[in-house]
Amino acid sequence: MSLTATYRLGTRLFWRDKAMLFASVVTPVGLAVGLPTLMRHVTAGGVTGAAALAQSSISILLAITAFMNIAVALTARRDQLVLKRLRSTRLTDGQLLLGQIASTATQTVALIVVCAVAVRFAAGVPLPANPVAFAAVTIAGSVVMSLLGAAYTAAIPRAELAAAYTMPVFLVAAVSAGAMGPVPVPSWLRPALDLLPTTVVVDAVRTGEVVAPLLVLAGWAVVGFVALRLWFRWEPRRS
Amino acid sequence: MTAIDVSGLRKSHQGFEAVRGISFEVAEGEIFALLGRNGAGKTTTIEVLAGFQRADGGTVRVLGLDPHADRAAVRRRTGVMLQEAGFFPDLTVARTVDIWRDFTSAPRPRDEALELAGLRARSGTKVRQLSGGEKRRLDLALALLGRPDLLFLDEPTAGMDPEARAATWQVIRDLAGQGTTILLTTHYLEEAQRLAASMAIMDEGRIVASGGMAETLAARGGRVAFRLPEHVDPGALPLPVTVEQGLAVCRAEDPDLAAQTLLTWAAERGLRLAGLEVRAATLEDLFMEMSAR
Numbered sequence: 297m298s299l300t301a302t303y304r305l306g307t308r309l310f311w312r313d314k315a316m317l318f319a320s321v322v323t324p325v326g327l328a329v330g331l332p333t334l335m336r337h338v339t340a341g342g343v344t345g346a347a348a349l350a351q352s353s354i355s356i357l358l359a360i361t362a363f364m365n366i367a368v369a370l371t372a373r374r375d376q377l378v379l380k381r382l383r384s385t386r387l388t389d390g391q392l393l394l395g396q397i398a399s400t401a402t403q404t405v406a407l408i409v410v411c412a413v414a415v416r417f418a419a420g421v422p423l424p425a426n427p428v429a430f431a432a433v434t435i436a437g438s439v440v441m442s443l444l445g446a447a448y449t450a451a452i453p454r455a456e457l458a459a460a461y462t463m464p465v466f467l468v469a470a471v472s473a474g475a476m477g478p479v480p481v482p483s484w485l486r487p488a489l490d491l492l493p494t495t496v497v498v499d500a501v502r503t504g505e506v507v508a509p510l511l512v513l514a515g516w517a518v519v520g521f522v523a524l525r526l527w528f529r530w531e532p533r534r535s
Numbered sequence: 536m537t538a539i540d541v542s543g544l545r546k547s548h549q550g551f552e553a554v555r556g557i558s559f560e561v562a563e564g565e566i567f568a569l570l571g572r573n574g575a576g577k578t579t580t581i582e583v584l585a586g587f588q589r590a591d592g593g594t595v596r597v598l599g600l601d602p603h604a605d606r607a608a609v610r611r612r613t614g615v616m617l618q619e620a621g622f623f624p625d626l627t628v629a630r631t632v633d634i635w636r637d638f639t640s641a642p643r644p645r646d647e648a649l650e651l652a653g654l655r656a657r658s659g660t661k662v663r664q665l666s667g668g669e670k671r672r673l674d675l676a677l678a679l680l681g682r683p684d685l686l687f688l689d690e691p692t693a694g695m696d697p698e699a700r701a702a703t704w705q706v707i708r709d710l711a712g713q714g715t716t717i718l719l720t721t722h723y724l725e726e727a728q729r730l731a732a733s734m735a736i737m738d739e740g741r742i743v744a745s746g747g748m749a750e751t752l753a754a755r756g757g758r759v760a761f762r763l764p765e766h767v768d769p770g771a772l773p774l775p776v777t778v779e780q781g782l783a784v785c786r787a788e789d790p791d792l793a794a795q796t797l798l799t800w801a802a803e804r805g806l807r808l809a810g811l812e813v814r815a816a817t818l819e820d821l822f823m824e825m826s827a828r
């Protein structure tokens with residue numbers, strides 16, 4: 297019951313914050329729909345190029361709508377002492393965080409689906425061939441990125457720096473998954489980038505192979521969970 | 536029954552010992568005031584009792600439970616009004632209460648909570664537009680939602696206007712009358728004296744005075760003050776006095792008797808003790824005395 301209450305709260309706050317909606321919905325959806333559409337109609341890549349870019353763009357949604365949104369929201373609530381007040385209720389710490397993570401992940405999955413349908417009509421990109429595999433991997437990816445975003449707040453000293461602190465994560469995620477086009481990366485770095493949660497989701501969507509990606513995501517989930525347990529701060533630093 | 540039992544509590548923050556081995560008990564249904572200057576350790580004590588922080592030393596029992604280890608169980612029966620805590624600034628007062636009702640089992644109806652806190656007329660207002668005192672009242676409304684057995688009120692009336700303060704006092708008294716145990720901190724000593732049956736004064740992390748409010752103050756005696764008649768040497772008076780800002784002040788266990796003695800002495804000499812004031816010790820007298828040590 298309490299978990300659904302925190303889930304509802306997270307969802308309500310997600311859609312109420314107009315300024316954040318621009319950053320976490322309008323921008324990533326614009327990119328994830330606009331870039332493949334441009335590719336389809338302006339370049340010689342045709343549907344194949346557009347489809348590849350649409351798949352890569354999932355990394356943008358994961359990095360912004362899941363990771364950045366939850367990191368910014370939780371840091372702001374931490375610094376405004378809202379988290380502290382929420383903890384004075386009978387909600388447990390786990391319920392507070394899980395409800396928020398589940399809510400952020402749900403919005404992310406919804407937007408990924410919206411984008412997949414939008415590029416179908418705007419750029420003729422076919423819908424995922426294996427919807428079950430697509431759903432499994434995007435849901436897992438959204439949950440893991442929301443979890444990691446929540447854990448990442450421990451590294452963010454002040455709320456006003458939250459968006460800036462998540463920017464490198466967005467850039468690395470988008471570049472490694474090819475959402476920024478072909479950006480050359482050193483060959484020694486490639487294996488590491490291929491293990492990023494965003495990259496494995498995009499690879500799984502592209503290839504239809506989900507077992508290995510889900511195992512990698514499970515590993516990231518453990519990392520996020522342990523980091524959350526060890527370092528998550530409910531209140532701003534006193535000094 | 537004891538609602539709160541603190542024994543030898545110690546708590547440090549980054550090497551600074553904010554609470555240095557304090558002990559006190561709060562009986563069920565009692566209003567207990569924890570007093571002291573800023574930085575005395577009151578808020579740290581409340582945060583340990585409410586389970587936000589773990590004690591470094593000593594034992595703490597709240598409703599028979601360890602407030603940190605058994606936080607979930609303690610939270611179900613307590614309400615907390617923190618000195619500092621935020622709201623969602625863009626939500627209205629009503630919406631904020633609705634959200635908190637979602638987190639509370641068998642909560643009071645929204646309007647009842649707002650009525651208790653005197654905020655019903657502001658239910659459509661966004662939290663960011665509330666004054667400091669109104670935010671305290673919203674805080675109180677949230678703390679009361681779950682009909683708690685024990686209430687922690689950290690500076691409950693800070694920033695309130697006199698009318699709201701009086702209304703809040705009445706709410707606190709009514710709750711105590713219904714059996715709620717209340718631990719409050721306040722800088723308004725008059726507030727503590729009016730409300731609390733027992734108190735402890737903290738200074739630099741230690742309790743420097745404690746006990747039942749009435750007995751403690753009665754034991755401090757009282758004072759008689761008057762303007763010293765011209766050409767009278769204070770040493771000639773029948774009781775020892777000190778001269779403070781032009782007033783002769785006589786401190787005595789029984790201030791009424793002292794006043795009688797002084798008036799009789801003055802009548803016999805045809806003198807008048809102008810501006811005579813007789814009063815029992817106040818909490819403020821005690822507080823100032825303790826803080827001056």
